[in-house]
Amino acid sequence: MVDYREFDFPAELCCSPSPLIAIAGLDTVNNAIHRSIWDAFHSPVGRESRAVLNFFHLTSEFKFPTMSEKQLMPNIPKGILKRNWIEKHIHYDPAVIVIFYDCDWDDESWNEKISECSSRVQSIRLSLEGRKSRIVVVLIQKQLPILASDDTTTTERAASLCVACNLDPKALFILPVVDNIHGYAIRLENAFYDLAQNYYQHQIRAVKLKLENLSKTSHQYLIVRYEFKIGFYNELKQDHHNAHKHYHQCYMSLLEIRTFDTNIYEVKVVAAYIVYKISRLLFSMKRARDALSQFNSHINVFKSMIGPPELMFEHYAWLSKQFSMFASLFDETTAESFTATQAMNPGFFFKEAAEYAKKRKDSAYNICQDVNVYPASNPLNEWNSIEFYGQRPWRLMKNINITDYDTIEADGILALKYYENYKVDHSKSIISLLGNAMKQFKNYKCPRMRNLLAVQMADEYYNAKDYSKALTLWSHMLWDYRDEGWKAIAHELVNKCLKCAYLTASVQNYVELNLEALKYYKNDDLQKSLANIGSIIQRQIPEPENGLDEYEKNIAVQMWQKCDAMKSKSVLEIDMSVTNSTVDTKVVLKDVSCDSIEIDVFLKANFPILVQFSKLTACVTCIDNSYDVEVCTDSSKLIYGESKTYKYTCKFVPSPNDIGKEITVNSIQLQLGNEPDFPIMLKFYSSTKKTKSFEREMNNFSLSKTSDDEFERMKQITSATLKPRSSRLGMVIKHDNPALLLEWYNVSVCLTNLEDRPVSDICLNLSLNRNNNEKVELSTEICEDPDKNTLSLPVDFKIGNMLVGDEKNQSFFIRSSSLDTRYFQLMISYTIEDNNGIKIACVKDVEIIIDVVVVFDISVTYMSSRFEPVSKIHIGESLIMVPCIKCLSPWPIFIENTSFQLAEHIAVSPGGYQSVLNEVVLESDESATEIICVTPSEHSENVLGCFTVNWKRSNMESNCKSGYSCLELPKITTEKSTFLVDMKTPAHGWLHTPMSIVYFLHNNSESLLTLNISMEANEAFMMAGHKDLNVTILPESTYKLHYNLYPLVVGVSTLPKMHISCNSESNDLKNILNDMLLRSLQTHIYIMPKHVPTSTAEIFN
Structure with a gap:
């Protein structure tokens, strides 16, 4: 019985076969180049587009499988499919043998190399023992390849190597290792793939020749075997269409075999393997519907082919494996391409597999329960020596007489029964299949099917005596079925959960379930449930649940005696939000103030008989504090019977520290029993009140959504902010x-x-x-x-x-x-x-x-020395800044002072700056103007500075302190000019009184500047000075011109006009001269009338 395994799908059958390529001559341990070649063949780079090959390292110690003896005439076979044939062609019998050899065309020891290479080829050819595997040689060279047509030496040496090794020239390849080795490896793979295709095609022809000589009447086993071989060879060729065709013919030939009790199991095993191959190929060819049809037909054919009645459990095991196999293939396909549906998905096949596994378990119990002794003949001992799939090991035993055959057959069946009874974990198999089915139904959003299977899984855990897992599963399903309103199912699940809770001595779950059971039980069961709750309160072992055998009762009593929960705890707290009990509560916060908080507690109870509780409390929480408020401690007022709503009111004084915070009634606690017993505290959490989804759905179909029950209509108020005492x-x-x-x-x-x-x-x-x-x-x-x-x-x-x-x-x-x-x-x-x-x-x-308003609207205007607006200024030229301040304040504003914060490159002109707005009061909408004359000293793109006004309200009663308004002076373009002109004049002149005017000519260039200056006289003045003058001004210097004017008329008079020209041909300089004269020179002056004396004294004075 050692190593005996029941029917399953072997690993060699379940893998995807690919051409087997043997690699010889590579020392992957000591030679880095050889290792890189081996890694290149196994590299994942470009794997999607590369040929699928199965490489294995052919060492000198490797021995090929023994060849079967050739027979001239087909014999009567002992079985259908040999166990080692598939594994042999997948792992040991290569289609192509590749011999790698290090050799360059210009190698000095070429003759010795040829001899060594040919001996290696000959050695491998002899070890093949007549196999038709293709042999190729790959020369590993350290130089780039040269075209044979360009090098006669290369051609001659390649030909001599092929002759020495008895190779076809197409079987000689070159692998340079100095270039892209991955690219050469891919080319070699394609060549190996073509050779493997040729080899497997040759094998197919050879098998077909044998198949043609067979008779359907006497060689049915061989026909099935040869058809299977042809299909497998096509699968190795990656020709799925022909592989499916021959596998199907193989299956049809298998159905023609006449079955008996002696061969029925072998036929079923081979049929299962063939159908596996057919289904896998159909799924890979995107023919899922054909795979489903083929599998259903297969089950219909073999469902009734039971075999010996004593091995009924074996038939159910076989059927379970069929559905499990197909479900796994179906699942793989849906993950890749085929889209399953809720009505057709792998979960149904896993479910069917679990059903047959249950039938197997029941059948094994009925058939094998009396088998307690393993046969002395050890009929399963030869299991590993079976030559054909599906055959019985005891039929291979030697020295069996015909008279002993029936005895050995009976021992074999007895051994299988013993194995089934003692070695097979039926529950584990059923649970695994149900788990796979649940996973599928969850993926395809079939919650009710998943719940059904979960209940069945819990049943199996219970049968396996794993009561804790059964309780967990049943409890979860109880919540779902209760939530959907399935009362009958919920009632049944409560009974099952109670058994598990009792058998595991889970006090918490046992009390919760008994409280829920009160909703379903009547008469004796109700009295028993209440009595068991009373036993828990008195720290006594409850009465056993109905349906338990004596063994289970004894085990449960021992568990309850060791239960620490009933000994160590003082109070048993029950979360009523997880159970569907006959008691419910609602809370209304009525009056919430710092003086007191009033709470109304509504309790609805529905007990078939009167039940007395001991205490009712409310747990109130705040951010930092919590209060246990006693609502009712008089047990005479806590007696509940049939459906009725009770109202209780309580008050308590909150802590002053909780003022302004949220007060929440976290839970209502109803205590059953008193200390020093083991009282049960029923906790009703107000935050978990919710309507069942089933009830919500049913309400959508009701004509009126109003309820006659006042308790149901009542709205809870569980939280409120604690308001402080009103201030006086x-x-x-x-x-x-x-x-x-x-x-x-x-x-x-x-x-x-x-x-x-x-x-x-x-x-x-x-x-x-x-x-x-x-x-x-x-x-x-x-x-x-x-x-x-x-x-x-x-x-x-x-x-x-x-x-x-x-x-x-x-x-x-x-x-x-x-x-x-x-x-x-x-x-x-x-x-x-x-x-x-x-x-x-x-x-x-x-x-x-x-509200916030602006005090001033401040704008700044730039002017030239002639008080004309300018948009740019030259370095060294005077600039007049004129800030205009408009009062927008609704209050009169007292200007304390104004100031300019000028940039470093801006200097105040001679004469300084003195504010004219100090201590000025501006009413709303009044405006005032400040003025300052500055001179830029260098070119800069920075702002010129800031203008600040310090002010305050003129109304002193407002008590507002001083404020300020600051404006950043707008930027102005500053340029450097090669020539500047300026003049100095008095503020005004007097009639018939001489006055002096000075002109300043500035040469800011680095060269001499020669100018022609002329003065144009007018009738308003008599002029003394140069009328026409040629002036040469040194670089970076100033030239002064003095003129004396004698006013002849009173009022605004036009000054003599200066004209400046130069001998330069540059238009830029001429434009600069004209521009500077226009913007810089004053054109008018005001002449005051001469003062006339009014008395003789004044004349002489």
Whole structure:
């Protein structure tokens, strides 16, 4: 009986056969080049497009399988398929033998190399013993190949090597190892594949010749065998179409064999192997429907071919393997291409396999239960020596007389029965098949089929006495069937779960299930369930469940005696959310305040008989605290019978620390029994109340969704925020809205104690509402004094204590750097003692809304020295900046001062800067202008600086502190000019009074500048000075021209006009001269009338 295995599909049958290629001459251990060649043949690179070959290393110790003796006439075979034939062609009988040899065409010892190579070829050829395997030689060369037509030496040596080795020239290959070895390996694989195809085709022809000489009447076994061989050879050729064709012919020939009790098992085994091959090929050819038809036909044919009645279990085992095999193939196919459906998927075949495995188990129990002794003749001992698939090992025993045949046959059947009874784990097989089926039904979204199989799996665990796993599975299924409203199924599952819970001494599960059983049990069963719950409370062993045998009862009693849960625990807590009990609760929070919290508890009970509980409590939780509130402790008020709703009300005082937090009734606890016994605490969690999905679906079809049951209509209120005591502290907030941008805006809070007793720990908390975005928070500053550090939000201002009637003020300042409206939350909190000396927290919230507006609209204009707008300026040229300030504030604004913060390359012109707007008050919509003259000293793309106005509200009663407005001066294009001109004139002239005018000519270039200067006189002035002049100005220097003018008319007079020209041909310089004269020189001056004396004294003075 050693190593005996029942029917199964062997590994050599289940693999995908591919041409076998033997590799000789490679030392993969010591030679790195040989190792790289071997790795190239096994590399996954480009595997999808490469030929599928099976390589094995042919060593010198390898021995080929022994060749079968050739017979002139076909004999009567002993069996159908030989066990070693498939394995031989997959692992040991190669189609092609490849001999690798290191040899270059220009090798100095060429003759010795030829001799050594030919001896290797001859040695392998002799070891083949007449096999037709193709032999090829591959020369490993360290040089790139040369075309034979270009090298006569190469051609001659290749021919001589083929002659010496008795090789066809097409069987000689070259493998250079200095280039892309993977590319050459792929080419060699294709060549090997073609040779293997040729070999297997030759084998097919040889088998067909034998097949033609057979007779259907006397050689049925050989016909089946040869057809199978042809199909297998075609499968090795990767010709699936012809392989399927011959496998099908093989199967049809097998059906023609006449069966008896002696050969029925062999025929069934061979049929199973052939159908496996057919199904696998059909699935690979995308013919899944044909595979299904073939398998169904196969089962219909062999379903009734039972064989000896004493081996009925063997027939069921065979059928179970058939369905399991086909389900596995079906699953592989659906994973690759074929799309299964809910009505047709591998799960049904796994399920059918499990059904036959159950029949096998039942049959084995009925047939084999009396077999206790293994036969002394050991009829299964020769199992490993069986030559043909499906044959019985005892029929190979030697020295068997005809008279002993019946005895040996009976011993063989007895041995199989003994093996089935003691060595086969039926439950394990059934559970495995059911698990595979459940996985498939889960994948194809068939939940009810999955649940059905889960129940069956739990049944099998129970039969295998693995009660804990059975309880787990049944419990999960109980939840599903209960949720869908299957009361009859749920009732049956409760009974099964109770047995498992009792047999495993699981106190928790046993009590939960008994509580649920009260909903289904009546009369004696009901009394027994209640009595068992009472036994648990008294720490006693409950009565055994119905349907248990004496052995199970004894084992269970021992388990209960060792149960630690009943000894160590003081209270048994039962989560009622996982069971469907006859008790349900609902909670309503009625009055939630810091003084007290009132809770209404509604309890609905439905017991067939009166049941008395001992205590009802509510578990209330907050973030940091929890409260166990006693709702009812009078057991006389906790007696429940048939369906009725009971109402209980309780109150408790919360902790002051929980004010403002969420209070939640987490659970309601109903206690059955008292300590020092083992009381049972039923916990009803309010957060897990939910309507069953089945009930939700049925409600969709009801005419009216209203319920007559008041308890069902009632809505739970399980959580609420604990509100603080209402504050009586007077609070007046003073501020002048809107605030001005960048102003320290004053807010004053006046508090008055209107309580009838002193208050303490007063605190003002200022924070931004959630309505504000993050940008608002970053652009808001808070302080108590602008001269001190700012505070971060939220801010707490400690006020301290206040007596009755006291008043206190708290001021703070807010500066806003954006125009967004601020929504502040000002919360005042304090504590006050009640009549019992308990401190009660009081809170009052007030929202402060502060709008923000702009103070000034500031714009800057750039002008030339002639007060004309300019868009660019030259280095060294005067620039006049004119900021215009318009007041947009709704309040009058007092300008404290203005200032310019100029860049380093900007200098104030001689004469300095003095603000003209200091201490000026601007009303709303009024404007004011500042002015400054500057000169750029170098070219720069940076800004010119900033203009700042420091201001405050002119109304001192607002208490707002100073603010500021800052404007970045706009950029202006700054260029370097080779020539600049400027002039110095008095502010005005007097009639008939000489005045001096000076012209400054600046040469900013690095070369001499020669200019022609002329002055155009007019009637308004008499002029003294050069009228026409040639001037040469040195590089980086200034030339001055002085003129004296004598005014002749009063009023705005036109000054003499200067003309400048140059001898340069450059148009750029001419344009610069004209441009500078137009923008830089003053053209008019105001002439005042001469002062006339009014008295003689004044004349002489």
